Amino acid sequence: MIAASGFNPVRTGRNCRDSINMSKSTINDVARLAGVSIKTVSRVVNREAGVRDATREKVEKAIAELNYWPNQSARDLAASKAHLICLVYDDPSAYRLPSAGYIIRLQEGVLRVCRSHGYELLIHPCNYRDRQVGDELKVLIHRARPAGVVLAAPLSNFPKIVKAISATGTPFVRLSPGQKLTGERVVASNDRAFAAEMTCYLASLGHRRIAFITGHPKHKAVGHRFDGYRDGLKRSGLEFSERLVMAGDNSFGSGEAAAMTLLQRKQRPTAVFAANDDMAVGVLRVASRLGIPVPEQLSVAGCDDITLAEQVHPALTTIRQPFSTMAERASLMLVKGTEESEKPNGTVVVPGTLKIRESTGPAP
Amino acid sequence: MIAASGFNPVRTGRNCRDSINMSKSTINDVARLAGVSIKTVSRVVNREAGVRDATREKVEKAIAELNYWPNQSARDLAASKAHLICLVYDDPSAYRLPSAGYIIRLQEGVLRVCRSHGYELLIHPCNYRDRQVGDELKVLIHRARPAGVVLAAPLSNFPKIVKAISATGTPFVRLSPGQKLTGERVVASNDRAFAAEMTCYLASLGHRRIAFITGHPKHKAVGHRFDGYRDGLKRSGLEFSERLVMAGDNSFGSGEAAAMTLLQRKQRPTAVFAANDDMAVGVLRVASRLGIPVPEQLSVAGCDDITLAEQVHPALTTIRQPFSTMAERASLMLVKGTEESEKPNGTVVVPGTLKIRESTGPAP
DNA sequence: GTAGCGGTTGACAACGCTGTCAGGTTCATT
DNA sequence: AATGAACCTGACAGCGTTGTCAACCGCTAC
Structure with a gap:
């Protein structure tokens, strides 16, 4: 199949005519009306090369006139693959x-x-x-x-x-x-890379105790973010500490749970970076409940840029995943x-x- | 087409066998293996009546053995409609x-x-x-x-x-x-009915000044909710007042705008019912910004039960749309x-x- | 014994399109 | 004027199903 990078069956430039004419005309009808063979119509429809301009125009006119659209099932069957x-x-x-x-x-x-x-x-x-x-x-x-x-x-x-x-x-x-x-x-x-970037960003704001909430262990991509977090710490000259890492499972609830632990310590972290936004929002919620002002006393960052991130108060700093x-x-x-x-x-x-x-x- | 209400092509009870055998076998192969005609296989696959049990079993066995699945394009073409x-x-x-x-x-x-x-x-x-x-x-x-x-x-x-x-x-x-x-x-x-219900519910909580934020004028169903609001008011013996109605457009922002106006009046409403959740969340946001505690000083209700409704703080009372x-x-x-x-x-x-x-x- | 009648099966022609390949045209080159 | 080559076009055979219809089977009813 030659198929130019074009795609949709050719239609003459004008808009679809009034298609009260829903008569499901076939390629045969078009061929007859245009006075060419079925195959030639097929060529025009598929934008295959090697059709004389005059012929193409005749066919396109017929197509428009009959309001013809190729039957996808038939196409797929003949080409033995579905579009x-x-x-x-x-x-x-x-x-x-x-x-x-x-x-x-x-x-x-x-x-x-x-x-x-x-x-x-x-x-x-x-x-x-x-x-x-x-x-x-x-x-x-x-x-x-x-x-x-x-x-x-x-x-x-x-x-x-x-x-x-x-x-x-x-x-x-x-x-x-x-x-x-x-x-x-x-x-x-590049999960690892941008998680590092976020960590560095937090460090650049002066944070020294940056906690991390990990994602669901089955979700590998989210796992890479943990590596990125460590990279970022190292790059910023900060010590990694197990105590600042909490296990989450990507859910809002697990973010809350982690925050409950982290934020009630005597020496709590000044920033929490969660492996996804749902958990980050959980952190935000707990902070609000504990009366810890964000971002004044605590910075919170997430990953993914879910819709909620923008709507939550304060709006969540995060990483927009493409x-x-x-x-x-x-x-x-x-x-x-x-x-x-x-x-x-x-x-x-x-x-x-x-x-x-x-x-x-x-x-x- | 007879087609029992059943649907999926019949497969013998056992799980798909190891289908390393991805040989895309056709109905023909099955027919040959089972020693019947194509048409009979088609009958079995489509669960049509009128196939002797013994024959059906033979065919099912062959189907399982060849790991046969009907080609959807061919089916659709022959039946002249896509599934x-x-x-x-x-x-x-x-x-x-x-x-x-x-x-x-x-x-x-x-x-x-x-x-x-x-x-x-x-x-x-x-x-x-x-x-x-x-x-x-x-x-x-x-x-x-x-x-x-x-x-x-x-x-x-x-x-x-x-x-x-x-x-x-x-x-x-x-x-x-x-x-x-x-x-x-x-x-x-039943938009109108449940909007009335919500209004009655608010009234039953003792609210007398229940404001309403209307939806996008083009969205008719949301419009019915306004009617429901009035129904509810009447049913609860409350007076309707233009002053308590604000125009929104279904967006979060329009909810915020409406709330800004409503909540800064000297005699503000004690309840706000928004025609959708996005706007209701906007109200919640403004209330929080203005330091009005919800639900102590202000009740807020929405419609739709979007995901956000459950995550927002306080969680939003709303109507779950089916x-x-x-x-x-x-x-x-x-x-x-x-x-x-x-x-x-x-x-x-x-x-x-x-x-x-x-x-x-x-x-x- | 034979016509008749469900129940069961198969032959065959679509369904509407694409791929292959051969045939026909056109045009430049010798 | 003959020879290719390049360009166009069409005939035809599938693609893998389903629908139609005829045929066949075994049995009952006369």
Whole structure:
């Protein structure tokens, strides 16, 4: 298939005509009206090269006149692959976590690519704690035959899930996986680097006792942030101390719990950096409850820039994760990978950006 | 098509066997292995009646052995309709509104139906301010040929959008439309009723000056809540006063603005009921800034039960909108409508439920 | 013994498109 | 004027299902 990077079936420039004419005309009708063969219409529709301008115009006119749109099922059948990208992520309704924003951003990213390349997006939330999840994904892929699969974190870290998808032979890209495998496509953000950056930022404000709340142990990418925290400490000439590290599990509640412990010490930290925003907001909540003014007496920073981060008071300093861009890049690899020559493996890193808001300030 | 209400292609009870065997076997292979005709395999796969048990078992065994899954494109082509439900909603990235939770819930609802009926979900956020949106939807429908379209609010209120979908002839269901048209399918929640209920609840706490912040004028369903507010006032024997009504636009910011005005009056209201949660949270924020304790000096209530409602401090009293259930019911109408005899129009009402949390209390 | 009738099965033609390949045109080159 | 080469175009065979319809089987009813 030649398929120029263009995508959508050609339509003459003018807007869709009144399509009261919903007569689902076929390529045959167009061919007849234009006085050419089916194949030629197909060529025009797919923007294949090698059609004389005059012919193309005739065909385009006929297409517009009949309000023709190719039948996707037939196309996919003939080309033996569906114009579909499948986005697989952790089911938000399984937890009660506010991961909605994360998912929406992922979807946005994939959708951008879909729109520009004539693909459709199939979404598939699933629950990794479900025993059957591997089979479920295989079935999905067998049924839908998508051009590729984008596997979002934290699912991208579960071997059984990766294996299941891999077994189908369908191209896939992992997002923010904890560890990389060889010969595999990955899009990640630089968690370690930006966590270090945040730590340095806090240190530069004069903080000396910077606590860290770790993420869910299964979520590897979040784990890298801990490494980044240590990097940042070292780079700022600060001592690492176990006492300043609390274990969290990415949830709001675990952030609260950690803060309860940290903030009630006689010598409490002057800054708390949480591995994600949910926990950071938990810290904020506890601080408010304990009457500790933020940022005057305590600086709080998170990671991810969830919607809530902006709405909470004081607005949370955090790191904006480029989720949507990551998903976009991943989808692009998939789309290109099938249209052009199969690309080899590759890792794309999309950088996150510091969002400094109100919850951080000079050390007291 | 006979198609029992069952859906997924039959698989023998046991789990998928090791499917290293990803050989994309076709119905032909199965037929050969089982020693029957293609058509018989098709019957078994589709759970059609009239296959002898012994034959069915032979076929199921062959299916399991070859790890066969029907090709969706081929199916859709032959049956001339795709097993797809299309969910169309307002693009959250177009605004900067935190509508992610809303969308995720809608998706959840549709997905439940998809899963149980062998459909897939196609999502299509779009921007109603875009001139081309009608054509865009027509193209989508022409291309994907979904079994039906679920049109979410606030999009369900725009005539040009409804018309465009209607013109394609594809069955569709509107969610929470502002006004109903005849001969049309609708799923709505009882906005007016529950807004009245909330108002009565506040009145029952002793509040006499209950303010209301209206929603975006274009969002009709939210408009009904204003009517409900007046109903509630009347039912509680309270006088309606223009002075207690502020115009909002569904955004956090507009909630803040309204609160700034309301709460700085010498005789401020003792309760504020906002037409949605975003605005209610805005009120909470302003109250905190002005040092007005909630709920001791001021009760605040919202509508929708967005994720944030639970996380904010104090947790927001609100009304849980049954978005996910609404989407589910809508999808069900679509799926049934195409599988069974075309159902006539109908309106389904799914009730919302009061969620009383910390932000409301007895009048001071 | 035979017509008739459910119950069961298979042959075959779509479904609407793409890929392959051969055939036809056009045009510059010898 | 003949020879290619480059360019266009169309015939045709799938792609893997489902729908239609005819055929067959075994049995009951006459």
